[in-house]
Amino acid sequence: MARFKLTIEYEGTAYKGWQMNKGEVTVQGKLIDVCESIFGKEKLELYGAGRTDAGVHATGQVAHLDVVTNLKPLQIQHKINDFLPATINILSVEQANPRFHARHHATARSYVYVISQRRSALFKKNVWWIKDTLDVEAMRKSSKLFLGLKDFRSFGRVTKQDESTKVEIQHIGIHQQGSAIVIHIIGSHFLWNQVRRMIGVLVEVGRGTMNASHITEFMTNESDRPSQLTAPPSGLYLDHVYYDNEKPSIHPTIPVTIP
Secondary structure, rough: EEEEEEEEOOOOHHHHOOOOOOOOHHHHHHHHHHHHHHHHOOOOEEEEEEOOOOOOOEEEEEEEEEEEEOOOOHHOOOOOHHHHOOOEEEEEEEEEOOOOOOOOOOEEEEEEEEEOOOOOOOOOOHHOOOOOOOOOHHHHHHHHHHHHEEOOOOOOOOOOOOOOOOEEEEEEEEEEEOOEEEEEEEEEEOOHHHHHHHHHHHHHHHHHHOHHHHHHHHHHHOOOOOHOOOOHEEEEEEEEEEEEOOOOOOOOOOOOOOO
């Protein structure tokens, strides 16, 4: 049996997230169905680096595939893509060390969130359109309060795969490009819904209904207020998964360009 590293992009609108779940259409489920049709059901395993939620997209999801095959990596990539729906695409396939694990060996993850400042007929499924004018500079200043190793219990919950609510945020950048506001967050890992709740709070700062003191309060005392402000999944993208000594880049992939 050989192990391969897959880098994957997907448009998540039609899927109930990455994680395979009986009776639901998921990205992992679609990939496993295709791989089983190509390689057979025996001795086949596929694990992803991140558990993106329903409706969330990816430009750089990573998974490892265990399969018995004589095919070369490029052949595997083309063969899988031939059977996938247009909303899922294998960007690359690499031979991996048999001990490589897509989730356990990840050292950091990068997410991008796209906010549209105008109504768009083309990008509704891929952005969060906000009618209000946002104070981007206030958002930038307040976002720095998230940096470092901190307790994000107000922003996410512990699942079976998480050991605590402490997360190290290594970088937050807020960029304006055309009619879009692009928020880029790099962290050691993320709790369930953490990024979307961070975005929701930052948007309220941009609207002027919250300020830096509210973020400080949420980081100090547990609160359910961030959960009530959870940003929609449509604007969120898993941008990149980092391994080994790979240095995280502060220059994100911009998945949607809005003039």
